[in-house]
Amino acid sequence: MNKELKRTLIVLAGMCILFVSLVVYISYFQVFKAEAIKNNSYNKRLWINEEKILRGSIIDRNGKILAYSEKSGDTYKRFYNYGNLYSHIIGYSYREYGKVGLELEYNNTLLNINEATPFHELKNIVIPNTEGNTLKLTIDHHLQEYSRNLLKGKKGAIVAMDPKTAEIYSMVSLPDFNLSNLKEEWNAIVEDENSPFLNRATSGLYAPGSTFKVLTAMGILEDPELNKQYECKGSTTIDGYTLEDYGGKAHGNVNLEEALVKSCNSYFADKGVLVGKNKLGEIADNFMINKKIPFDLPTAKSTFPYKESLGKTDIGAASIGQGKVLVTPLNMALIASSIANKGEVLQPILVKEAISPGGKVIKTNHTKKISEGVDIFAANEVKNMMVEVVRRGTGTNAGIKNIRVAGKTGTAENPSGKSHAWFIGFAPADDPQIAVAVVLEEDGTTGGKTAAPIARNIMIEALNTIK
């Protein structure tokens, strides 16, 4: 083959590569990128199609209308009935600012848009789609309002749910923002250093503090070799680092129940190291830490990086919910629910059903198990200990007359500010109807003092009003 022909073929090969790369790129674009780009709020096509459709309403579990659309001129206008109350649940759908929350996640359901299959395209032409579906939430409007009022003026989150079905009754994250006058406040919200856009309930990551001890307790219970007795001296030193009990108070000779009731740091740190990071990690995994919780809204992943090389100090700190452990309030509510629910972890539900304009239920989110959690015996033992926590321990402020309440307080040290106050619990202990997780961000108080009363009020209100 002569030189000239060879070079010609090289150039030809180059041209072929250019064209093949075009084909590869366009396919890659279509498969991986197109979906996100198509749904970009700047894509005018979306609005053209959407504005011809009456967007479905959003109602609470009792049928109360929370958001609806109405015709104004040629297009439809969206109305949000309760300003700030649902900013993190419903979110918003505005042409200028795009969509978030359920308005985004359930956009296609609300607009009754089906996937672009030839069948649906044809059907859409024969019977044009003019009205979207209604979303029925598991939220109880009264409890939602009540929960938000309890948290008013503070930063933090509340998640209250039915432990048996995993339906969310109320979910509050503060600070929030007003859905109705987003336009006027947009810049202020964007610039606010407290990030009102963050849904703290699902995406806020906090050190769980002592509430994490319920998981450590399971690890200790499931280790038959381990001596459950311990002499608490008010602090313990692991590898040169000293972990103190709250106020440096020595609890004396304690067993597991006493240690949990008094929230003894030394006990759990030392025993946690003996249980080992792998066992603790396995339990954490079973309770959806390090996993994505499947939910109707985007969730952040709680973390406990036990697979990394952790020193004994790190394991000790993790055992009392400090150090490298970070959880979302939703995850903690799920843990309280699982303990109430024989140790099984259920998928949390926010949208109960989608109802067609004709009133037909077209989609139902059923309760389903997503993880094993812990066996029923360990769950029951921890539950009984948590009852004692509320009856005579750190959580007495969560106690309700004539009802056995199970709970655990937490005061999480926060390296970047004041401590977070936590409470997780459920009631009644023998037939759980309501599970709650409360976190007060950078409140500087103890969970028993501030978070526990909030949780108690929610539990009372839920038990009295929700049937």
Added chain:
Amino acid sequence: MYNIFSLIFKYIFIVIIYLFILSIIRLIYLDIRGIDTTSLDHSIYLKLINRKDTLPFKIQEYYTLKDITNLGRANNNEIIIKDPYVSKNHLKLVKDEGNYYLEDLNSANGTYVNGDRIMDVVKLKNGDRIRVGQVEFLYVNRE
């Protein structure tokens, strides 16, 4: 109404465009498969006159000749041409004293040399055009 047509047509269009591309690629493929790999140092050969890429079957630009060369559609021939107008055993080229003689083997559509259908054995000379079916060859003898 228009929308339904438009929806159906978009699939039809894609099918037609790809059929179009496929048919051209197939023609090009036939073209490449027929590229001569043998070098042409013989002085006596048949050269294809047709543009190779207009013929819908495999064919070479050049055929060198042995002492006896058979041409036809069947696979036992030295020169195989899958043209439906070519008979299974169409013709025979025989060398005798440096010259080639062409003999038609009672083919259905006949063999033409310089436009005339041959009835008998014909002695070929340089530059003769031999037509069988849709194919036309130039007989080249440089000796």
Added chain:
Amino acid sequence: MFKKRINYKVPRNLLVLFELLALFLIFIYDKDNFDKYTFGSGIALIFMIYISSFILLRISTGDNYIFLIATMLISIGIIMIYRIDPALGMKQVIWIGMGIFLFFISYFIVKKIKGWKDWTLLYGGVSIALFVITLLFGTRTKGSLNWINIGRFRFQPTEIIKILLIFLIASYYTNYEKYKEKRFGSYYLIGIVYLFIGFLFVQKDLGTVLIFYSIFLALQFIYEEDRKLILYNVLFFLVSGVAGYFMFSHVRVRFETWINPWKYIDNKGYQITQSLFAIATGGFFGTGIGLGHPDFIPEVHTDFIFSAICEEMGIFTGIGVIMLFLILVYRGFKIAINQDDKFFKIVALGISILFGIQSFIILGGVLKMIPLTGITIPFVSYGGSSMLSSFIALGILQVASEDLDLGEEKYEQGT
């Protein structure tokens, strides 16, 4: 099934079928404006394309495919242009008619006249004259100074210069031995090509700069014996590219909007993001002709016609267009390899690279695979100058596909 007889008639009939269906679809799409005149021109166009490929088969012993491929591209383009704007569609029909006419004219002229390989100076002189005229009398559109108005008629001189450039390079390398003996002979070509590129840069026509440079580099790579010149060429281009980035804001803008157009979605990134929306919305099968919104993209009928095709006819049609260009380029190279005449061999290569690189630059641009530079897709985009020059180039390629003088000699020898 593969035993079935397939020949050049199959693609030709598919093409006619495609065009008839498209005409029918346009008929129901645009019932109100669809009069006898429109219908007549549609039928006339189909007839003209069919007859032309039929005539071509009779008069040319050369390649049968390049004309078919080009007319398929034209058919896809005209459907889209008519759908975007019926008035432009009608104009485009006229341009196509003139283009096919010019195809045959240039075919005959180039074939009959001998001596093309000796007029190096003429090509260079005419090109420079055209550049100077553009600079003096040109009008500026979309930031590029590349149009000349003659009465009501406007045209882009660079479209003609593209072909002159190919002829210039071809004649230079055909007479390579002659130039090499002169002092600095090997620098003549590189000098004049960079002069052209300099003119284009002043006109701010970056897309054409890329085309010129690619053609030059590829042909230089194949034919230049002084290999270090190629290295100089690449280095010089890289250096001037970087310098251009820092010195000229319009180069910088192209680059920035390529890296992240979403940041500038309201202003300079608007076009490219609208194009991406269109392509993404279309999906693999498209929305169907007339059911999408390609009109949201600025310049959709020229530079962004590919985005409109992807939106309404689907990514699969888009890939089809890319493959049509690929086989057109492949045929062009095949023609060049089989051609014995050195001048026409280089011309065939140059034209194939022109078609290939021009379509690659704009297709890659609207897909955001490479920075966007506004040029037309040969045969597909709306545009008179572009359509005519593409057809002239195709006509020359058709000449190059034939056995030129050598073939005739053999025939004489034979009979």
